[in-house]
Amino acid sequence: MSQGTHSIAPGVRPHQTLALCALLLAGACTAAHADDFIVYSPHVNQGQSEIELRGFYTGDGRPGLDGRAASELSFSHAFTGWWKPEIYVLEYEKNPGESEGLVGYEFENTFQFTQPGQYWVDVGFLASLELPNTKGEQDKLEFGPLFERTFGRFDHRLNLIWEKEIGPGASRHYEFRYSYAGTYAVSAAFQPGIEFYGRPDDHAYQIGPIVHGEWHVPDTTSNVEYRVGLLQGINADAPRRTWVVQFEYEFL
Amino acid sequence: MNRNNLLGSLVLLGVLSGATAQAGDIPEYKLVVQNQRFLPSSLRVPANTRFKVLVTNRDSTPSEFESSDFNREKIVLPGSTVTVFIGPLGKGRYKFFDDFHPHTGNGVLIVENSRGGSGQEMPEAGE
Numbered sequence: 032m033s034q035g036t037h038s039i040a041p042g043v044r045p046h047q048t049l050a051l052c053a054l055l056l057a058g059a060c061t062a063a064h065a066d067d068f069i070v071y072s073p074h075v076n077q078g079q080s081e082i083e084l085r086g087f088y089t090g091d092g093r094p095g096l097d098g099r100a101a102s103e104l105s106f107s108h109a110f111t112g113w114w115k116p117e118i119y120v121l122e123y124e125k126n127p128g129e130s131e132g133l134v135g136y137e138f139e140n141t142f143q144f145t146q147p148g149q150y151w152v153d154v155g156f157l158a159s160l161e162l163p164n165t166k167g168e169q170d171k172l173e174f175g176p177l178f179e180r181t182f183g184r185f186d187h188r189l190n191l192i193w194e195k196e197i198g199p200g201a202s203r204h205y206e207f208r209y210s211y212a213g214t215y216a217v218s219a220a221f222q223p224g225i226e227f228y229g230r231p232d233d234h235a236y237q238i239g240p241i242v243h244g245e246w247h248v249p250d251t252t253s254n255v256e257y258r259v260g261l262l263q264g265i266n267a268d269a270p271r272r273t274w275v276v277q278f279e280y281e282f283l
Numbered sequence: 284m285n286r287n288n289l290l291g292s293l294v295l296l297g298v299l300s301g302a303t304a305q306a307g308d309i310p311e312y313k314l315v316v317q318n319q320r321f322l323p324s325s326l327r328v329p330a331n332t333r334f335k336v337l338v339t340n341r342d343s344t345p346s347e348f349e350s351s352d353f354n355r356e357k358i359v360l361p362g363s364t365v366t367v368f369i370g371p372l373g374k375g376r377y378k379f380f381d382d383f384h385p386h387t388g389n390g391v392l393i394v395e396n397s398r399g400g401s402g403q404e405m406p407e408a409g410e
Binding site: 078 | 333344345347349351352353354355356357358360366367368369370372373382383385
């Protein structure tokens with residue numbers, strides 16, 4: 032299939048990257064779920080609060096796939112060492128040829144089942160409730176296990192997520208997606224790696240390089256985290272390029 | 284989602300969940316955060332063995348036990364103790380630090396082939 036043979040982001044220049052990032056963070060463009068491009072960690076750090084902004088933007092020569100985007104803003108707080116609720120207060124989406132719009136809200140929970148490193152693999156669980164504000168859209172439940180394994184500086188994460196409509200008229204269909212992230216911690220601020228996303232229901236599979244890291248804010252108990260990546264579609268139904276951006280402010 | 288996807292996912296889930304076998308008794312070490320420093324600042328631990336470090340924060344400010352060398356990050360609130368599971372690690376030196384006090388809170392795990400002494404605190408480096 033043709034998309035899988037393209038080199039990653041041919042012709043994309045740094046200033047174009049910055050412009051796309053700025054656009055995403057402004058929430059000015061956006062479509063599909065930003066949740067589709069995150070690989071959750073099962074780890075919960077008690078007492079920590081987070082403000083997070085993330086989104087994606089697709090670039091593709093085909094009209095149906097070019098210019099899809101989404102962004103969302105969320106707040107979370109880890110009340111215990113095993114439970115972190117997160118509220119998405121703004122979720123924007125934009126589909127090709129349409130204007131962007133506020134699509135709803137979401138209440139997400141991360142449950143940490145095992146301590147990091149306690150067993151061969153760390154296990155957690157994600158459960159969230161999506162409340163769309165678009166007419167005709169059903170409320171949705173998302174749930175599934177989260178796995179993480181570290182080998183020295185290497186870190187591997189795997190998510191298996193199911194999505195199910197709920198309420199009157201809800202479809203019986205369970206939509207499934209999975210994602211993997213593998214990174215190497217060169218330092219706390221620079222952790223390059225790859226991410227892979229599979230959405231069998233959309234026949235869309237994507238892989239690409241990412242880098243994430245964090246900086247401590249001097250004289251505080253706060254950190255700033257970032258994550259940027261460029262995913263390449265590896266089959267015909269996936270967008271050729273998807274830019275992924277995430278910023279997070281953590282504090283106690 | 285078709286039946287094959289569901290079946291494949293459940294098999295993978297079962298395999299991964301089954302891998303979470305009981306850790307059993309594992310060597311235990313202790314670290315104290317005091318005056319924004321780790322005491323001791325070095326621990327000798329056995330190679331190729333999973334172990335745990337109990338980190339107690341005696342300061343009145345939070346601390347964050349962190350390491351890029353062995354990928355751990357754990358907040359230690361004032362007056363509390365957290366358990367950090369580490370390893371198995373190969374022989375070598377692995378740095379850790381207090382992310383909230385990076386200029387003072389630094390330490391190192393010295394991983395060696397000897398057993399390292401279960402639960403034994405080692406002298407601070409340089410003493």
